[in-house]
Amino acid sequence: MSHSQDKTPPAQLRDKRPDPLARMYGWANERYQLDGLIKFLKSKEVPMTRASIWYYAGGVALFLFVIQVITGILLLMYYVPTTDQAYDSVQYIMAKVHFGWLVRSMHAWSANLLILLAFTHMFSVFFMRAYRRPRELTWVTGCVLLGLCMAFGFSGYLLPWNELAFFATKVGTDIAGELPLVGPLFLEIMRGGEDVTGATLSRFFGLHVAILPGIMTVVLGLHLLMIQRQGMSKPKGWSSLPHSQRRAMPFFPQFALRDMLLWFVVLNALAAVAVFAPMHLGHEADPFAPAPAGIRPEWYFLAGYQALKWLPPTVGPINGELIGVIGMGIVGLLVLFVPFIDRTPEGGPRRRVLDIAGFIFLTGLILLTVLGHVLE
Amino acid sequence: MIYPTLRFLFPPEGPPILEKSVNVGKVADIPPDSGQLFRIGNKPGLLVRDAAGQFRAHIAICTHLDCTVQFKADESIIWCACHNGRYNLQGANIAGPPPRPLDPLDVTIKADEVHVSFPG
Ligand code: FES
Numbered sequence: 001m002s003h004s005q006d007k008t009p010p011a012q013l014r015d016k017r018p019d020p021l022a023r024m025y026g027w028a029n030e031r032y033q034l035d036g037l038i039k040f041l042k043s044k045e046v047p048m049t050r051a052s053i054w055y056y057a058g059g060v061a062l063f064l065f066v067i068q069v070i071t072g073i074l075l076l077m078y079y080v081p082t083t084d085q086a087y088d089s090v091q092y093i094m095a096k097v098h099f100g101w102l103v104r105s106m107h108a109w110s111a112n113l114l115i116l117l118a119f120t121h122m123f124s125v126f127f128m129r130a131y132r133r134p135r136e137l138t139w140v141t142g143c144v145l146l147g148l149c150m151a152f153g154f155s156g157y158l159l160p161w162n163e164l165a166f167f168a169t170k171v172g173t174d175i176a177g178e179l180p181l182v183g184p185l186f187l188e189i190m191r192g193g194e195d196v197t198g199a200t201l202s203r204f205f206g207l208h209v210a211i212l213p214g215i216m217t218v219v220l221g222l223h224l225l226m227i228q229r230q231g232m233s234k235p236k237g238w239s240s241l242p243h244s245q246r247r248a249m250p251f252f253p254q255f256a257l258r259d260m261l262l263w264f265v266v267l268n269a270l271a272a273v274a275v276f277a278p279m280h281l282g283h284e285a286d287p288f289a290p291a292p293a294g295i296r297p298e299w300y301f302l303a304g305y306q307a308l309k310w311l312p313p314t315v316g317p318i319n320g321e322l323i324g325v326i327g328m329g330i331v332g333l334l335v336l337f338v339p340f341i342d343r344t345p346e347g348g349p350r351r352r353v354l355d356i357a358g359f360i361f362l363t364g365l366i367l368l369t370v371l372g373h374v375l376e
Numbered sequence: 377m378i379y380p381t382l383r384f385l386f387p388p389e390g391p392p393i394l395e396k397s398v399n400v401g402k403v404a405d406i407p408p409d410s411g412q413l414f415r416i417g418n419k420p421g422l423l424v425r426d427a428a429g430q431f432r433a434h435i436a437i438c439t440h441l442d443c444t445v446q447f448k449a450d451e452s453i454i455w456c457a458c459h460n461g462r463y464n465l466q467g468a469n470i471a472g473p474p475p476r477p478l479d480p481l482d483v484t485i486k487a488d489e490v491h492v493s494f495p496g
Binding site for chain 1: 385386387390413414415418420436438440441442443444445446456457458459460469472473474475
């Protein structure tokens with residue numbers, strides 16, 4: 001009896017033993033120097049100004065991307081990428097698979113929200129001038145990420161093989177085919193032939209679930225790494241403020257916790273829209289049926305779509321679409337090179353021109369999108 | 377390695393399309409002032425019978441950005457829903473973004489049946 005009692009350590013000794021969590025931390029810290037990482041995270045600060053609310057957009061976009069990955073992988077379990085089964089398999093997911101309607105609706109809604117947040121993030125970075133030296137490449141990778149998101153949207157749109165998607169893909173690939181010299185080759189590679197067929201569906205599927213995720217992972221990794229390495233951009237005039245007037249919040253854990261709280265809110269909002277406004281599937285694609293009246297692309301292509309409708313068929317010897325493609329290409333390049341155009345340290349006339357240009361661009365984009373939605 | 381990869385991306389040629397002509401239906405079954413889509417080879421075709429009873433057919437692919445066009449009865453035109461492109465019943469582009477007329481097909485009536493074929 002007394003023997004077994006001897007084995008139990010006295011109370012004061014028991015309390016000194018590190019708890020299992022601390023022991024695990026110690027184990028990992030010894031190998032991966034976690035103390036350094038935490039010190040780094042704790043020293044990171046987020047400036048608190050009136051514009052701080054915009055700092056959350058990038059984080060929410062990242063969270064939505066994670067949702068896309070999870071729901072996308074779930075959909076892969078049932079989706080079949082062939083012309084005779086794609087539509088039926090999506091219908092099966094929505095009607096028969098447990099919570100299939102929720103998973104698909106969340107995937108579709110989250111895709112739209114992600115693009116909206118990516119645009120919001122881009123414009124807020126633009127107007128706050130957070131892209132300037134030394135963060136030029138963070139901006140460039142961000143633009144590439146936005147382009148990738150749109151490519152995800154475009155390729156994923158075809159996968160249910162419904163009527164709207166079929167014609168949207170015809171139009172979208174045909175626009176790319178307008179490019180001089182490489183256009184026809186590009187068209188054939190994208191469509192897997194002359195027309196939009198099952199071959200196109202296979203290619204878009206591969207693009208959507210393998211090629212784009214691969215590229216996205218690398219570019220997103222770079223984007224995040226750059227942000228961590230360089231820290232947050234400080235707003236204009238911040239560095240000239242006296243120390244006592246600089247309001248800032250430690251990134252870890254304060255800002256990170258707020259980020260997570262917002263993600264939680266977004267997740268709930270997403271689930272609510274997915275439940276109350278589920279995405280419809282429409283009619284199955286029929287290559288020998290006419291394009292339905294009222295056909296429109298997804299909202300983020302509406303501005304381009306409206307511009308296409310207004311372009312004259314030909315301008316001199318050049319096709320109207322070609323002018324549209326070149327115009328959009330130039331705008332895209334200008335956006336990509338913004339950090340290299342705006343190099344004045346603080347303010348200055350060139351900055352004002354850029355501000356006005358950005359404002360006109362944003363207003364034009366919104367206006368064209370609304371018109372694309374309401375006009376016949 | 378680059379050449380085989382690039383070559384791999386271009387699909388091999390499919391078998392040639394031998395179907396040169398299709399029977400779209402009986403004259404009596406197609407009322408005046410109507411249009412109907414049919415398949416010719418691997419393309420959609422549009423047969424239109426105007427108010428005077430005359431038949432015309434075109435490849436139903438819009439010359440703007442490839443959508444499939446349709447007969448619009450209320451305006452008696454050929455219409456493309458994608459960007460509101462309009463063609464008259466002869467297939468000429470009359471409004472909207474299409475840059476060229478529709479490609480025509482030949483129509484022949486044999487034993488009260490409407491046959492449509494590729495020209496030439
Ligand atoms: S595709 Fe027909 S008007 Fe654009």
